[in-house]
Amino acid sequence: MSKNLDAPFIKTKATDYGIMRDVLIALMPVSLMAVWSFGIPSFLMLTLGVVSAVSFEYAYQRIMKKEVTIKDLSAAVTGLLIGLSLPSTAPLWMVVFGTAVAILIIKQLPGGIGRNTFNPAVFSRVLIKILFSPLITDWVLPGPDAVSAATPLSFIGDGSKTIPAGAPAFYDAFMGHIGGNMGEMVKWAILLGFAYLVIRKVINFWVPVSMLAGLFLTTLLFGESDPGFALYHVITGTAMFAAVFMVTDYTSGPLNNKARIYYALLIGILTGVIRYSFALPGGVGIAILIMNLLAPVLDGYCTPRVFGHKGRVIPTSSVLRR
Amino acid sequence: MNIRKLFSVRGVRIPDHKEMTKDLKVESLKAPKLLYFPMDMHIGKPAKPTVKVGDFVKIGTLLGESEGGVSTNIHSSVSGKVVSILKDESRGDLETVIIENDYRDDKVKLKDLDENITTEDFMKRLEEAGITGKGGAGFPAHIKYDMERNKSKYLVINGAECEPYSTADHRCMVGYANEIVKIIQLIDEIYEVDEAYIAVEEHMTESKDALNKALKENNAEHITLHELPAIYPQGHSGLQIHQILGLEIKEGQRSGDIGVLQSNVSTIKAIYDAVFNNESFHKRIITVTGPMIKNPKNLMVRIGTSVDHIVEACGGFHEGERMNISGGPMMGKSFDDIGLPVDKDTTTLLFLKKHPKEEERACIRCAKCVNCCPVSLQPILISNAYRNREYKMGIDLKSESCISCGICTYICPSRINLLEDIQKLNKELEGKEDE
Numbered sequence: 001m002s003k004n005l006d007a008p009f010i011k012t013k014a015t016d017y018g019i020m021r022d023v024l025i026a027l028m029p030v031s032l033m034a035v036w037s038f039g040i041p042s043f044l045m046l047t048l049g050v051v052s053a054v055s056f057e058y059a060y061q062r063i064m065k066k067e068v069t070i071k072d073l074s075a076a077v078t079g080l081l082i083g084l085s086l087p088s089t090a091p092l093w094m095v096v097f098g099t100a101v102a103i104l105i106i107k108q109l110p111g112g113i114g115r116n117t118f119n120p121a122v123f124s125r126v127l128i129k130i131l132f133s134p135l136i137t138d139w140v141l142p143g144p145d146a147v148s149a150a151t152p153l154s155f156i157g158d159g160s161k162t163i164p165a166g167a168p169a170f171y172d173a174f175m176g177h178i179g180g181n182m183g184e185m186v187k188w189a190i191l192l193g194f195a196y197l198v199i200r201k202v203i204n205f206w207v208p209v210s211m212l213a214g215l216f217l218t219t220l221l222f223g224e225s226d227p228g229f230a231l232y233h234v235i236t237g238t239a240m241f242a243a244v245f246m247v248t249d250y251t252s253g254p255l256n257n258k259a260r261i262y263y264a265l266l267i268g269i270l271t272g273v274i275r276y277s278f279a280l281p282g283g284v285g286i287a288i289l290i291m292n293l294l295a296p297v298l299d300g301y302c303t304p305r306v307f308g309h310k311g312r313v314i315p316t317s318s319v320l321r322r
Numbered sequence: 323m324n325i326r327k328l329f330s331v332r333g334v335r336i337p338d339h340k341e342m343t344k345d346l347k348v349e350s351l352k353a354p355k356l357l358y359f360p361m362d363m364h365i366g367k368p369a370k371p372t373v374k375v376g377d378f379v380k381i382g383t384l385l386g387e388s389e390g391g392v393s394t395n396i397h398s399s400v401s402g403k404v405v406s407i408l409k410d411e412s413r414g415d416l417e418t419v420i421i422e423n424d425y426r427d428d429k430v431k432l433k434d435l436d437e438n439i440t441t442e443d444f445m446k447r448l449e450e451a452g453i454t455g456k457g458g459a460g461f462p463a464h465i466k467y468d469m470e471r472n473k474s475k476y477l478v479i480n481g482a483e484c485e486p487y488s489t490a491d492h493r494c495m496v497g498y499a500n501e502i503v504k505i506i507q508l509i510d511e512i513y514e515v516d517e518a519y520i521a522v523e524e525h526m527t528e529s530k531d532a533l534n535k536a537l538k539e540n541n542a543e544h545i546t547l548h549e550l551p552a553i554y555p556q557g558h559s560g561l562q563i564h565q566i567l568g569l570e571i572k573e574g575q576r577s578g579d580i581g582v583l584q585s586n587v588s589t590i591k592a593i594y595d596a597v598f599n600n601e602s603f604h605k606r607i608i609t610v611t612g613p614m615i616k617n618p619k620n621l622m623v624r625i626g627t628s629v630d631h632i633v634e635a636c637g638g639f640h641e642g643e644r645m646n647i648s649g650g651p652m653m654g655k656s657f658d659d660i661g662l663p664v665d666k667d668t669t670t671l672l673f674l675k676k677h678p679k680e681e682e683r684a685c686i687r688c689a690k691c692v693n694c695c696p697v698s699l700q701p702i703l704i705s706n707a708y709r710n711r712e713y714k715m716g717i718d719l720k721s722e723s724c725i726s727c728g729i730c731t732y733i734c735p736s737r738i739n740l741l742e743d744i745q746k747l748n749k750e751l752e753g754k755e756d757e
Contacts (some may be wrong), residue, residue, distance in 0.1 A: 193623035
């Protein structure tokens, strides 16, 4: 038979935009709970996050005469994540500022999807925190009255070893009756999104689990082996939200499954260390950014042995990270 | 199947579409008026024609003679007259013998073998009968069985047809379980094999049951039926040996070097015919399937039958743009001319709907290619190396260990043709070595 080498002739149904659509669907429970808790302003913020992120990507690609890729939905995901990572009281311009930094500087400047070193949403969130701290640390409890409250983490950060009196109870923290950013509060909604992403095979089950395990073990060490204290760290703050939606980001993390698990574990450990050593909640973000830089190193370290070969050569070129 | 093994299996589950033909009995296809025998049905040197125009031939008459080295004999699959010998200049003067069928089905048989078959007799028989291994390459079986003589400890019979759509081997096991077991017993004896295995896919219950029954009837308890999960590419020889025996074929080795003799079930069936029935290799079971064919079938066809004759017997095509594939959808080869004949390697004729090619999009680093590659390559990194012209990096990434299974291209959500990049890089690397 004449031989045309063009196999395989079939392709998986999964597509890049399908994966991003799944991430958006997984973000729906937390988004709906945010709107349910904080009402119209939060809805406006989330919508603005998506619209501005997509618009920035569209505008950048048109101006730079590049192919417009907003259909891959990755900009929408970034926009929604930025909205969800802000408290409902944050001013609207901050959302726009955040998406501009994420899309224009972090994502598009290095060459668009797949090329960025840092997680765009995390980078812009950390930058916002550094630049505008007082504006976004006035946490409010869910409900129409917007009662001021401290994030539970301010009770347990900065060297404390136990949960002090006055910190929100476990149940309240789990159900979202606490102060915090919009997306991170209702833990069961995060778990719903987590389950969906695992079932759809978008993320590896062990990656978020490793991140939380790293955090749990580190705080267990600092907290004089009090599992309650360690668990409190795991379910308060952004840790769970970040574990499911930020640590699992494809582009800014390593490729190899094994490397991804080390990466997540190290983020968890680093988060614990930062939370314990400094008075800042938000250690997760910094931990992720540090590990973003180290992702290619982990990939190199975890280079698999090819079937039939004795040793392995660790690639050390731009090929690892484009 | 223990849990640890289940986790160690790399590869993907692909919708297999075997339901189209897996329950259909093998039908014998009546040979057409004209049959075509290209002299390059195998890997290596083409055979040399031994007949002239006007010669009368029978089933089993030698048409082309092995040129020595890696080459093999080709026999007629019908009785009749040689009407023409074509020379195709575009394919290096490849000769094709054309025979007009007289429908008498006269046969010439090979000589009876001695009672006590030696390895020499056995190999000679494989050579005479022109048996080539399945699996696309069409490697002459007598050479394979020669290389592995005297040091074979294991015999692995590959019945794991991991390609989607294909059911020819499955039906071969259902229909000829007894024959398969008998010839395995004989090879066990001749080669003094320690352990014999038949690898089957765990969800193909009919062939499993047939083999189990045959094993019992022949008191062949020493032959193990090894069930493999329905994960592509469990049919790949090296991976299968690793899966069953825990032995890894190292770079540059053949299965024989680690004491493993391996054959496909359809090859084993042909060996049975050659040894017990004194028949040369002239017919085989193929699956004719796919969404574009009206009546998918499993057929016993004479080698040399043209594809259009087979299509006609299967009710013709559905309307629409079509892709013709010889072999499975993952590793098969496409062809345009349906006048081409079925040869010794043809396992499946697959007719798919032609879809417009999807444009490649940017890599999103989902790393599915990296985490699914059955031989632990990192396809996207190799692709990057090729596109950046970093050939040294391609060597470091062991790109030449690619088994061309196609999973990376199949699985990529951004539709990057990773396999093509890997193959192009390997071609460049080959060129470099020659210089």
